[in-house]
Amino acid sequence: xxxxxxxxLLIAQATCSRADITVTPWxxxxxxxxxxxxxxxPPTVVVNNGVSFTDSTLQVAHCVRVDLTDPDIRLFTTPRxxxxxxxxxxxxxxxxxxxxxxxxxxxxxDANFYDVFPxxxxxxxxxxxxxxxxxxxxxxxxxxxxxNQNRYASILFTSNNVPTINLNTRPPGIDTSAIYTAxxxxxxxxxxxxxxxxxYLGTYSSLYSDSSIHGYQPRTVFGISQDRRYLYLMTxxxxxxxxxxxxxxxxxxxxxxxxxALDAESAMWMLLFxxxxxxxxxGGGSTALYMANCAGDAIGLNHSxxxxxxxxxxxxxxxxxxxxxxxxxxxxxxxxxxxxxxTATFTWQTDAPSDARIDYGTTPSYGAxxxxxxxxxxxxxxxxxxxxxxxxxxxxxxxNGSLVSACSFTTATLGGGTQTxxxxxxxTWKYTSNNLDGVSWQLPAYDDSSWLGPSAGNFYIExxxxxxxxxxPLPYSANNTGTPAPGIxxxxxxxxxxxxxxxxxxxxxxxxFACYLDDGAVxxxxxxxxxxxxxxxxxxxxxYNSSVDPPTVGPCGTGNDATCQDLFSISGSLVSTNLHSxxxxxxxxxxxxxxxxxxxxxxxxxxxxxxxxxxxxxxxRLNVLRESDTTTVYWNxxxxxxxxxxxxxxxxxxxxxxxTQSTFVLTSPPGMKFYRLxx
Numbered sequence: 255x256x257x258x259x260x261x262x263l264l265i266a267q268a269t270c271s272r273a274d275i276t277v278t279p280w281x282x283x284x285x286x287x288x289x290x291x292x293x294x295x296p297p298t299v300v301v302n303n304g305v306s307f308t309d310s311t312l313q314v315a316h317c318v319r320v321d322l323t324d325p326d327i328r329l330f331t332t333p334r335x336x337x338x339x340x341x342x343x344x345x346x347x348x349x350x351x352x353x354x355x356x357x358x359x360x361x362x363x364d365a366n367f368y369d370v371f372p373x374x375x376x377x378x379x380x381x382x383x384x385x386x387x388x389x390x391x392x393x394x395x396x397x398x399x400x401x402n403q404n405r406y407a408s409i410l411f412t413s414n415n416v417p418t419i420n421l422n423t424r425p426p427g428i429d430t431s432a433i434y435t436a437x438x439x440x441x442x443x444x445x446x447x448x449x450x451x452x453x454y455l456g457t458y459s460s461l462y463s464d465s466s467i468h469g470y471q472p473r474t475v476f477g478i479s480q481d482r483r484y485l486y487l488m489t490x491x492x493x494x495x496x497x498x499x500x501x502x503x504x505x506x507x508x509x510x511x512x513x514x515a516l517d518a519e520s521a522m523w524m525l526l527f528x529x530x531x532x533x534x535x536x537g538g539g540s541t542a543l544y545m546a547n548c549a550g551d552a553i554g555l556n557h558s559x560x561x562x563x564x565x566x567x568x569x570x571x572x573x574x575x576x577x578x579x580x581x582x583x584x585x586x587x588x589x590x591x592x593x594x595x596x597t598a599t600f601t602w603q604t605d606a607p608s609d610a611r612i613d614y615g616t617t618p619s620y621g622a623x624x625x626x627x628x629x630x631x632x633x634x635x636x637x638x639x640x641x642x643x644x645x646x647x648x649x650x651x652x653x654n655g656s657l658v659s660a661c662s663f664t665t666a667t668l669g670g671g672t673q674t675x676x677x678x679x680x681x682t683w684k685y686t687s688n689n690l691d692g693v694s695w696q697l698p699a700y701d702d703s704s705w706l707g708p709s710a711g712n713f714y715i716e717x718x719x720x721x722x723x724x725x726x727p728l729p730y731s732a733n734n735t736g737t738p739a740p741g742i743x744x745x746x747x748x749x750x751x752x753x754x755x756x757x758x759x760x761x762x763x764x765x766x767f768a769c770y771l772d773d774g775a776v777x778x779x780x781x782x783x784x785x786x787x788x789x790x791x792x793x794x795x796x797x798y799n800s801s802v803d804p805p806t807v808g809p810c811g812t813g814n815d816a817t818c819q820d821l822f823s824i825s826g827s828l829v830s831t832n833l834h835s836x837x838x839x840x841x842x843x844x845x846x847x848x849x850x851x852x853x854x855x856x857x858x859x860x861x862x863x864x865x866x867x868x869x870x871x872x873x874x875r876l877n878v879l880r881e882s883d884t885t886t887v888y889w890n891x892x893x894x895x896x897x898x899x900x901x902x903x904x905x906x907x908x909x910x911x912x913x914t915q916s917t918f919v920l921t922s923p924p925g926m927k928f929y930r931l932x933x
Contacts (some may be wrong), residue, residue: 275293278292286324287327287578312511314511315489316543327577328415332392333393364474370383371384376568399427407420408423421442439536470515474534474535478530491556492515493513536572539568607630612625630884635917643666643667679711712861756836760831768862771844777840
């Protein structure tokens with residue numbers, strides 16, 4: 255689906271280069287509510303009202319655009335507290351997350367300045383009495399009357415959402431009979447499309463004096479379009495500094511992301527989003543912009559500085575919310591979603607032939623897309639490679655403008671879970687202590703006939719009675735066969751090889767290891783490295799004299815006396831690619847921790863058990879959908895190959911590719927074909 259870009263001269267980019275300012279296209283969130291993101295890579299030169307200045311700060315701005323002419327849009331603010339009292343108990347403190355959930359609004363932001371008792375602007379709990387600064391109305395009721403807190407820049411709305419800007423709502427105030435919703439900020443940043451902080455910086459700074467608010471800060475700004483159709487709720491993240499560009503930063507690290515903005519820059523961003531008049535609301539650590547998902551849970555659109563600082567959003571005394579309907583289904587009908595452990599099949603119909611698209615991901619920002627330009631009335635997609643027991647958000651759209659509101663589904667948990675043992679602790683191994691640097695001893699074809707053994711594990715040079723099932727003693731260094739004298743050590747490395755048998759398909763298999771290791775080890779499956787335990791991480795080379803990396807803290811604490819097990823699991827492509835049906839070789843090298851002085855180790859333990867678990871695959875149903883000259887073959891599972899034949903009796907062959915993921919689309923298929931799935 256195509257959406258109009260926020261500003262004709264700005265082109266959305268995945269990454270930015272220096273001197274870029276970008277604004278993404280508007281993305282629908284709800285009916286009448288769209289979302290866009292602005293970012294920069296400084297330095298950027300900003301020209302507004304004939305004034306030019308160089309912007310050297312990282313900035314990420316999120317903006318929600320509300321269509322005030324949509325009949326389903328309703329505006330809402332924090333309502334009166336119980337036992338309301340002006341100037342002392344006007345509202346009750348509440349986090350932005352709780353405001354979304356409690357009042358079931360679709361979008362919310364912080365609004366007026368406030369004081370909470372106790373806590374001021376930063377209370378520690380919800381439900382505390384709050385005084386709101388400036389005029390505030392909720393559904394026709396005055397919540398905070400006109401006051402003398404120097405907050406007089408108000409945005410007023412009638413019951414049918416017609417907006418008015420009034421920059422001087424001082425006591426005794428104005429006629430409120432036609433006002434249904436009202437919020438109040440500190441001062442204007444845009445007036446009639448003019449960035450007043452560019453033209454009248456000195457005048458405005460003296461009119462609205464504050465020791466810190468006019469510096470680089472996180473910002474919340476509310477604006478109105480010139481034609482009064484749109485309300486803009488904009489936040490600019492801040493106090494998350496670093497090098498590079500805003501679009502190149504990472505909010506998860508709370509750095510290299512967004513520094514905040516000056517008043518003039520706030521006006522610049524609001525102009526880019528489409529605002530004509532705008533007011534600076536409460537900001538700083540209070541800055542927050544949230545939406546509700548399809549389940550009514552609150553999801554952050556911006557990334558606040560308070561979230562970085564405290565791990566949660568600030569508890570506020572005043573909020574602004576918007577009610578809206580889900581996005582219209584339009585011409586999309588009969589949407590059915592069928593999730594399994596690692597796949598999800600979507601089917602739906604459109605009123606007219608159309609292309610189709612699904613945006614999906616583990617966050618409301620999606621991140622992945624699957625689409626088709628073939629115009630059909632019947633649509634089917636399979637999302638592959640999903641994680642089990644995971645919630646995914648999705649949006650379905652089609653060329654004709656049809657759109658299904660953002661919602662979510664959860665994949666199934668892995669079936670089975672029963673572990674099957676491949677070998678136990680007394681399984682036999684071949685072993686040696688000779689230096690094998692430069693030798694491919696891990697490969698199945700290597701000749702280990704000259705090695706010691708086969709002997710049963712656990713292998714040891716260890717007098718600690720806490721190590722269970724000690725079975726086979728290991729040799730000391732060359733020419734030493736008894737208890738070592740001072741200065742005589744165990745070998746730096748011991749090498750082990752064993753064979754085991756596996757039957758079945760390795761797809762979806764997890765190998766589970768339980769090992770006794772003193773001190774560290776590297777494991778190989780059929781010649782491929784699969785795990786390092788307390789060794790220098792890959793890709794660093796491991797040699798005969800490689801020592802275990804300090805600090806050598808294992809499952810039993812410092813010292814690695816191997817009185818308890820190292821547990822780890824291997825899954826995914828390492829297993830599916832390297833685990834064979836039939837004979838397999840597991841190889842391992844055991845390394846020591848060498849201290850200087852004396853530079854020796856006097857103990858060693860190696861033992862391992864191996865089991866596996868696998869996804870219990872329920873036989874999937876193979877489906878065929880035909881429309882005009884397009885045939886779609888689909889199924890809802892992973893781990894299968896699609897086969898075809900000219901006759902049900904065969905012979906059967908894998909579809910070229912091979913085709914291992916649903917869906918498979920044919921255009922004008924030749925003759926009659928039969929299809930089946932092979933595990």
